[in-house]
Amino acid sequence: xxxxxxxxxxxxxxxxxxxxVFGYPGGQAIDIFEALYDEKxxxxxxxxxxQALVHAADGYARSTGKVGVCIATSGPGATNLVTGIAxxxxxxxxLVCITGQVPLGIMGNDAxxxxxxxxxxxxxxxxxxxxRRREDLGRIIKEAFYIARTGxxxxxxxxxxxxxxxxxxxxxxxxxxxxxxxxxxxxVHIGQVKKAIAELNKAKRPIFLLGGGVNIxxxxxxxxxxxxxxxxxxxTTMMGKGAIPSNHKLYLGNLGIHGSYAANHAIxxxxxxxxxxxxxxxxxxxxxxxxxxxxxxxxxxxxxxxISKNIKVDxxxxxxxxxxxxxxxxxxxxxxxxxxVKTVMEWKKEYPITLAHxxxxxxxxxIQYINENYKKPIVTTDVGQNQxxxxxxxxxxxxxxxxxxxxxxxxxxxxPAAIGAQIGNPKSRVFAISGDGGVQxxxxxxxxxxxxxxxxTLIIFNNEYLGNVRQWQEMLFKKRYSSTHLKYRRSxxxxxxxxxxxxxxxxxxxxxxxYGKRITKEEEIPEAFKFADEHKNAPTVLEFIIDSKxxxxxxxxxxxxxxxxxxxx
Amino acid sequence: xxxxxxxxxxENQIGVLAKITGxxxxxxxxxxxxxxxxxxxxxxxxxxxxxxxxxxTYEQILKQLNRSVEVIKVLDFTNMPIHKKELMxxxxxxxxxxxxxxIFRLAQTFKFDxxxxxxxxxxxxxxxxxxxxEQLIQLFENYFKNEIExxxxxxxxxxxx
Numbered sequence: 001x002x003x004x005x006x007x008x009x010x011x012x013x014x015x016x017x018x019x020x021v022f023g024y025p026g027g028q029a030i031d032i033f034e035a036l037y038d039e040k041x042x043x044x045x046x047x048x049x050x051q052a053l054v055h056a057a058d059g060y061a062r063s064t065g066k067v068g069v070c071i072a073t074s075g076p077g078a079t080n081l082v083t084g085i086a087x088x089x090x091x092x093x094x095l096v097c098i099t100g101q102v103p104l105g106i107m108g109n110d111a112x113x114x115x116x117x118x119x120x121x122x123x124x125x126x127x128x129x130x131x132r133r134r135e136d137l138g139r140i141i142k143e144a145f146y147i148a149r150t151g152x153x154x155x156x157x158x159x160x161x162x163x164x165x166x167x168x169x170x171x172x173x174x175x176x177x178x179x180x181x182x183x184x185x186x187x188v189h190i191g192q193v194k195k196a197i198a199e200l201n202k203a204k205r206p207i208f209l210l211g212g213g214v215n216i217x218x219x220x221x222x223x224x225x226x227x228x229x230x231x232x233x234x235x236t237t238m239m240g241k242g243a244i245p246s247n248h249k250l251y252l253g254n255l256g257i258h259g260s261y262a263a264n265h266a267i268x269x270x271x272x273x274x275x276x277x278x279x280x281x282x283x284x285x286x287x288x289x290x291x292x293x294x295x296x297x298x299x300x301x302x303x304x305x306x307i308s309k310n311i312k313v314d315x316x317x318x319x320x321x322x323x324x325x326x327x328x329x330x331x332x333x334x335x336x337x338x339x340x341v342k343t344v345m346e347w348k349k350e351y352p353i354t355l356a357h358x359x360x361x362x363x364x365x366x367i368q369y370i371n372e373n374y375k376k377p378i379v380t381t382d383v384g385q386n387q388x389x390x391x392x393x394x395x396x397x398x399x400x401x402x403x404x405x406x407x408x409x410x411x412x413x414x415x416p417a418a419i420g421a422q423i424g425n426p427k428s429r430v431f432a433i434s435g436d437g438g439v440q441x442x443x444x445x446x447x448x449x450x451x452x453x454x455x456x457t458l459i460i461f462n463n464e465y466l467g468n469v470r471q472w473q474e475m476l477f478k479k480r481y482s483s484t485h486l487k488y489r490r491s492x493x494x495x496x497x498x499x500x501x502x503x504x505x506x507x508x509x510x511x512x513x514x515y516g517k518r519i520t521k522e523e524e525i526p527e528a529f530k531f532a533d534e535h536k537n538a539p540t541v542l543e544f545i546i547d548s549k550x551x552x553x554x555x556x557x558x559x560x561x562x563x564x565x566x567x568x569x
Numbered sequence: 570x571x572x573x574x575x576x577x578x579x580e581n582q583i584g585v586l587a588k589i590t591g592x593x594x595x596x597x598x599x600x601x602x603x604x605x606x607x608x609x610x611x612x613x614x615x616x617x618x619x620x621x622x623x624x625x626t627y628e629q630i631l632k633q634l635n636r637s638v639e640v641i642k643v644l645d646f647t648n649m650p651i652h653k654k655e656l657m658x659x660x661x662x663x664x665x666x667x668x669x670x671x672i673f674r675l676a677q678t679f680k681f682d683x684x685x686x687x688x689x690x691x692x693x694x695x696x697x698x699x700x701x702x703e704q705l706i707q708l709f710e711n712y713f714k715n716e717i718e719x720x721x722x723x724x725x726x727x728x729x730x
Binding site: 118119126127147179182304307312 | 579587591629642
């Protein structure tokens with residue numbers, strides 16, 4: 001049968017099992033939306049900004065494990081995707097982003113709404129390609145989905161010129177894919193596993209370090225089995241949180257510059273660091289020369305380029321985390337490391353992460369309410385203190401429950417990601433936890449959530465500041481709060497002047513026909529959540545007024561070794 | 570810091586060269602020379618790259634190149650027996666009779682040809698390895714008082730039999 005390019009795209013999406021796409025139309029994408037209009041099996045979600053569109057697709061992908069699909073128009077539509085693509089790339093999220101493009105014949109002539117989006121995104125996605133011939137279209141889409149979801153997952157961009165969209169051609173969508181430059185390895189090398197096991201069995205102070213790769217590979221049950229079999233304590237990265245249940249007795253918390261005392265000290269004292277699915281980002285290593293100085297390092301990762309990039313690894317194992325862990329478990333045994341386990345457990349008990357030195361309405365109490373009252377909710381965060389508190393205090397039972405921009409640190413991520421997560425998980429309770437700064441970067445998505453009748457609870461920790469930067473300014477820049485106070489008025493100079501916060505988040509919510517409530521006291525937490533629970537077909541904004549002086553603790557100042565921490569900031 | 574040589578098979582498509590060079594600039598790697606050309610298979614190009622870096626960075630560069638979808642195969646030529654040549658042109662204005670005689674005499678001793686000459690200006694062509702061409706540039710700078718104009722192709726290399 002002869003169909004046009006846009007129709008072949010729709011056919012391809014169906015063959016890939018896509019039932020949700022996140023799309024924003026425009027002049028050079030109109031034919032795609034025309035082709036989607038009659039397709040009953042695919043729902044098109046219309047966010048209110050293309051950046052939010054990608055974050056929503058990202059939240060959908062992270063929470064379901066499926067590929068997120070984005071469609072935007074050329075030029076500004078495409079450039080608005082950039083931050084979201086870079087966010088997904090940093091956190092290994094599978095996306096296929098399709099951008100309309102001006103017709104091939106006028107490409108390069110600075111046409112209206114023309115931009116070289118392949119050139120712009122080349123360094124921030126896994127693969128980017130322009131469709132230049134109608135007969136290549138089916139193969140290119142097939143390859144895009146394959147590249148996005150295999151190996152270390154990531155975003156793929158297809159630039160789709162208008163004339164190819166309308167060009168009539170065959171309707172063939174290939175079943176197979178063969179890319180000569182892309183052959184990701186999943187299987188594990190047994191020789192490396194045996195070497196790793198030999199080191200593990202010798203170790204007196206071993207520790208497992210689990211990153212986001214464990215969650216992406218769905219290796220949660222397998223890794224828990226391995227940990228319980230060996231009896232080795234475990235820490236996670238921010239992205240690895242949930243790899244094993246947070247209440248597991250061998251779990252010491254997150255490591256890193258806001259990690260727990262026990263996790264950071266365990267890494268620093270360990271003689272064997274068994275890491276899986278992490279890339280040793282500077283936020284987890286602290287001063288790199290003093291990271292795990294006494295340890296031999298084993299590193300399992302599906303991406304060879306993540307091995308020995310930041311930290312020199314002694315035994316690399318390139319493989320899918322799940323396959324590797326299963327194989328390692330076959331050879332592993334119970335270790336005789338009782339004194340070590342006792343030591344780290346004492347650290348865990350002695351130095352918990354806490355905000356107990358503050359009174360009143362504190363973020364930990366709000367998160368604790370979620371921990372105690374909701375079963376397996378999905379929680380998204382924005383970036384900054386809200387993210388650090390959430391990843392410190394939230395308790396998870398498994399993966400796909402915590403969505404956060406860990407790698408790129410994108411403000412504005414949390415709320416649209418929650419929209420994608422709620423769409424992909426209609427039965428789950430979804431919370432977006434944000435700060436008053438970041439939430440304003442994509443606040444327009446209230447309209448999307450209202451129009452789709454999504455019962456998301458948007459939690460705003462309003463402390464009037466870009467709090468994370470404020471904390472640094474307080475601690476490291478002599479309290480010079482340069483450009484971080486969001487209550488600023490040009491004509492008012494005195495501190496603590498009684499200025500109303502802008503916007504009024506409750507009124508703002510109501511203006512979108514969402515529900516809103518402001519909470520100022522600790523006692524009001526339960527009723528606030530009950531208020532949100534009542535609204536099954538609309539989002540609720542809960543604005544918690546947080547004292548701006550509450551800082552994230554503990555903290556490893558930049559340049560310090562991991563175990564050189566300030567316990568109370 | 571050591572000199573390295575890499576040979577790659579890549580897809581012969583628009584943007585592939587930009588992908589490779591973008592990787593180098595984006596990741597702060599140092600690239601000394603790069604030359605690209607089509608192979609016997611029109612869908613494949615071959616790139617020869619010269620770079621200077623430490624061992625750790627080099628390991629990362631090879632991995633990053635390998636993980637690029639557009640890169641079909643990466644060969645480390647650094648310590649392999651290879652044939653490696655670079656084409657270089659030098660244009661120079663010759664002011665005196667001594668200089669005019671000198672250039673033809675040098676051509677008999679060193680490995681280059683005078684391929685163009687009009688009595689005032691000469692163009693020479695040299696096909697050597699990159700180090701020999703460096704030495705030739707030095708030689709020309711020492712022998713001729715006018716500024717020289719140098720164009721180099723970057724090295725290309727192939728495995729020895």
